[in-house]
Amino acid sequence: MSGAGFILAINFVVAGLFAASFLAVALYDTHPAAPRWFAFGYMLGALYFGIEFAIFMLAGGSIVAVLSFSVALASFALFNVGLAHKYRIAVPWRLMAVVFLLSVVACAAIQGMPRGSILRMFVYQAPYFVMQAIGVWIIHRSSARAWLDRVLEVALAASALHFLAKPLLMQLAGGTGASVGDYLKTDYAMISQSLGAIFGIGVALLALIILVRDILAEVTAKSEMDTLSGLLNRRGFERLAALSLEHASRQGMPVALVIADLDHFKVVNDTYGHASGDRAIQAFASFLQSATGTGHIAARLGGEEFAIVLPGANLVAARLLAEGARSAFSALPIGGLPAAARVTASFGVAELLPSEGLSSLMARADEALYAAKKAGRDCVRVARLATIEPTRGLQTG
Template sequence: MTGAVVVLIINLIVAGLLSASFTMVAVYDPKQVAARWIACVYGLGAFYVLVEFGIANLGGSRLVVVGSFAAFLLALALFNVGIARKYLVPVPWRLMAAVLAVSIIACYLIQDMPRESFLRMMIYQVPYFVMQAIGAGTLWRARARGRLDTVLMCLLAMSSLQFLSKPFLSQALGGTGASPQTYLSTDYALVSQAMGTVFAIAIALLFLVILARDVIGDVRILSETDALSRLLNRGGFEDRAKALLRKADAGGRPMALVICDLDHFKAVNDTFGHASGDRVIRAFAGFLRDTASAEHVAGRIGGEEFAILLPGANLVTARLFAEAARTAFCGLPVEGLPPHLRFTASFGVAERMPRETLSDLLSRADKALYEAKRGGRDCVRVATDYPDGRYDARAS
């Protein structure tokens, strides 16, 4: 058994395992559409290896050889579809279809050329180079690309170049053999198959790591998200807020906290039922999402209590935000409830003092909220602490 045969056997096993791995990812998380495409890629890759075995041991007609070539090229095309789906980039269907059509015709026509011909090898390998380069180019067009994604793009570019190097390797290593049956005994076959294996495994494992990163990220988001309001839950809010407080300490930025509570919420549940109360919570949470900017951190920290952390905001800015939110919300109808009904919320505002902990900031804002409740609800109170420890909650 030659070294090239051993590598082909390894390729077959690895392709099968990778196809199964990506299938498991797709089953576990149906949102990972790319995993389905990549599972098909490596399934098709395993079929390609079997065909290569057949051609090397039994020979093959022109159509079988062209079919083997087309199967591998199609696998590369499907990989590009997976890349495009993963990174939300338009799939270059027309370009890939043109490459497939022209390449298959060219592969059919070169079968009469000598196997050792450099031109024949170049015509055979260039389509693989182009198809893999399309994948790298597709990833280059992705808007959001982290470090791992950039490494994957570089691997795809390097993989495309290794296809382009094979005609030169063939000349340097003594050719591809006088016939398909002698191909696997050549040094070129060993080097070529080994190169392909290294790149295929590296690309697949990195793609699996990227998918796993995204799945873990989704799980973390779900664990930090309140199912009813789709805002951060208390734990998620506190984690994000503490991270922002650390950044504020390092950069000296001001920061303010707004706590709000829906007024007479128990009466809503008692009068219209808990389903209607849930509608009010969803309506208020949606209103907060629309009102807050991308830099703000909003969460549902209690039954009908919400908090918004405003990085870069001082007391005046936070007070204006709270007052605008209060005024706008009390004019909004809630779907599913009588159209004449309007709901209100009370707000407590506190500006963070130097090096103040989140717990202390929450406590001061909560005191201001309590004063807003005592002051008749549907209003804003601003917490002000003095150096001597006195506390005041000023009306807006």
């Protein structure tokens, strides 16, 4: 077996392994459409390499050559479908169907041309370029591209461009051989199959890494989410709040923290039942989500205690937000409770001091919350520097 034939056989095995890998990822992905389509694409890729090997071993005719070309082009199309699902872009079915049909017709038409013709080689390779360029376009249209997605975009663009370079490579390498059976013995076959292996493996690895990255991100998000309230839990809050504080410090922006606690929550549970207590927590969480803005970080720290980080807000702005939330929530009816029953909350507010960390900021906000509880609940208290001062005119309970 020639070196090119050996690489062709390796490509067959590698394509099959990647197909199996994508299918395995689909089992763990909550959005399995993308890895499934990737798997189907690499299955066709393995079929293509099998047909190619048979063509050159058995000197197949034009019909088999067109079939091989069609299978390879279809594998690229299926990979594009996977990309569209991954990046939540409408699948360009019509565009790919037109490209596919015209390309198959063109491939059939050039079968009678000399094998060393540059025009023949260009017509044969250009459809591969176009189909992978569609994949690049799909990724580029996505607004949710991280750096790794951009790397995949670049790798796919390089893979597409290498097909346009193949006519020149053919000329420089001395042609594709006098017959189909001679192809695998040529330097061009060695170069072409090697490049195909490099780009095919590179694109597949990047796609796999991106899929795994998304799965891990989703698992992390679920582990940092409080299922009852739909807000962040303490773990997620501390991670994101620390990042927010670090960013604000670099930008020279103020940051405020509001900690809230539902008043007499044990009485609510004991009087109306735990289901009503859960509804009170859900109502307060939903209220916090609607009351906070973009960039704010809301969380349920545990039990009936909640926290909100307000990047860009100073103590005055945070105090006003807390008072507005306190007043509005105290008038909010809670499902499952008697019509006249109301649940109130107490709030502690602190502003980040220079060189202060999250733990210190939370401790000062907790002290302010304790002061609000001590003052009769259903009120707001603020922390100023290392001491707690009442907010005049804000106590209502």
